[in-house]
Amino acid sequence: MIIDCHGHYTTAPKELLTFRDQQLAGITDKSRKPSSLDLGITDDQIRASIDNYQLKFQKERGTDLTIFSPRAAGMAHHIGDAQVQQDWARVCNDLIARVCGLYPKNFIGAAQLPQVPGGDLAPAIAELERTVKELGFVGCNVNPDPSGGMWTGKPMTDRYWYPLYEKMVELKVPGMVHVSNSCNACFHTTGAHYINGDTTAFMQFITGGQQLFKDFPELTWIVPHGGGAVPYHWGRYRGLALDAKLGELTELLLKNVYFDTCVYHTPGLELLTKVIPTDNILFASEMVGAVKGIHPNTGNYFDDTKKYLDQLNLAEADKKKIFETNALKVFPLLGKVMKERGIA
């Protein structure tokens, strides 16, 4: 069983973008606001958008199950007010639920949350509860910078976030730290902002983690994209924590913080698996995501991360953890949902 903990519905039918355009148009001209959250997308349209992409790649690459969330760059928490965010998250999450309904053995949902820069977290909490209790989702994406590259908000260890964390712990749902698109011209979305978001959040967990994980011992994070710059600079982070008398990172963070394998070349994954304990690594590909192309030398997709991992000659016990059992540990609801759906 190979579980990919990080996939996005980047191939949704065009009706989703039409809805979004109308929704954004409605911000300045209320007459353009969509009259309904029903996008009029048929099951056949959804199948067409999945069969030739995520499902095809699952089969070709030999993976079994994807924890599937809306397009991350599409969340755009910096655009529109709380109502816009709520409608947008609901529409995107409902579409994920329909994919999971059509392919119950291949996709399990993770939520987009209707965050607003500096705003009340109550709508995000309500949507998280709805997606978990009503749609069967097992995870969520938490944007550490809902201002879209302006970084006007509070660090993730600030008490601002605590109401959301209480609900995540109550529901037994981990968070993937995942920024959305950048509205800052300095930051390329997938090449700079994504990676910076990961690095930034991890450093916040170092400086504020003692208190945060004392307050929420069960709070669990996945830092995606291989943890941003963190594993490559593990010595720097270890040294910074020791210099600040915060102890070893393993004790400070690694009961609560995990890394995915969205690193698109073998030497990167070799470093990740060498530096980070196997218990803290979850297989993921981010497909269909940041890099869509094919490697000119190998003829393989850049985001076919399983191929790189297969080259590393990892011990079977380690592979089992990375590909399967760590995900079952980090997503406590996953095993139950898989059982309900008859997934081995």
Add this chain to the structure above:
Amino acid sequence: MIIDCHGHYTTAPKELLTFRDQQLAGITDKSRKPSSLDLGITDDQIRASIDNYQLKFQKERGTDLTIFSPRAAGMAHHIGDAQVQQDWARVCNDLIARVCGLYPKNFIGAAQLPQVPGGDLAPAIAELERTVKELGFVGCNVNPDPSGGMWTGKPMTDRYWYPLYEKMVELKVPGMVHVSNSCNACFHTTGAHYINGDTTAFMQFITGGQQLFKDFPELTWIVPHGGGAVPYHWGRYRGLALDAKLGELTELLLKNVYFDTCVYHTPGLELLTKVIPTDNILFASEMVGAVKGIHPNTGNYFDDTKKYLDQLNLAEADKKKIFETNALKVFPLLGKVMKERGIA
């Protein structure tokens, strides 16, 4: 000959901080402004601040020459007006020049530039010219985000920067992409902002590099801290460039962009030297810098990067490039200054 291309004067006598406090006090109360740029620091004070730190470490670690610049986190381009920046850069650079004067065989200067967020680059250009022509400096630190973590400025490929680049090319001086301290609570200075700055600038060079390096074929950059997240995510960057029809990174950037070795563990440097062509790697330690402590397992300093490199069994020809000849290539003035000072 081992040349460390990235060292900072983080141990300057306390008179420098006193001056700075008075200068900052002078922003709100002009009567507190320092009356002179003469800090009253004696040669003996400078010797005491160097002998037990950078010079001692050079000897202990077996390195020979450091390209030495003012404390990067001290630049703080986001604080004060153009005059404050000019005075501050001049004072800091003059102090570097005195260190180089006292230890001509051990230290060669690189400049702090008086940048102001969104401001005229003329003062930075004038100070660069002064430090190169009058003080014998061979490099400079260019802050890609003079707003200190607010990222309010233009990408480094924007024409805003062109007057500075013209002068850098004219003087044959490379730039090290180096942010200063962060005034954004989301970004830890050395754990997030530094690394993000490197990653961000590199991605800017990808998206805007074709034009930039066509306009300035001789413009040369060092991306410090091992290139931020870049080598770890080399597959991602390569894929993003290919997806955007920008070609291979080697062709697009590696005639103009170099990486230093400020990565504080062996697996990180193993990855760097495996992924990045040897011709594009310059030895550096950042000492005395971000991480000051000693590794608890080995008893070695975290920032003793030579020890990690020594473990990699690099070919002698590659070591020669990384430790010496690449620096002579990237800093075209270095060879001449070394000859003048009788450095072998």
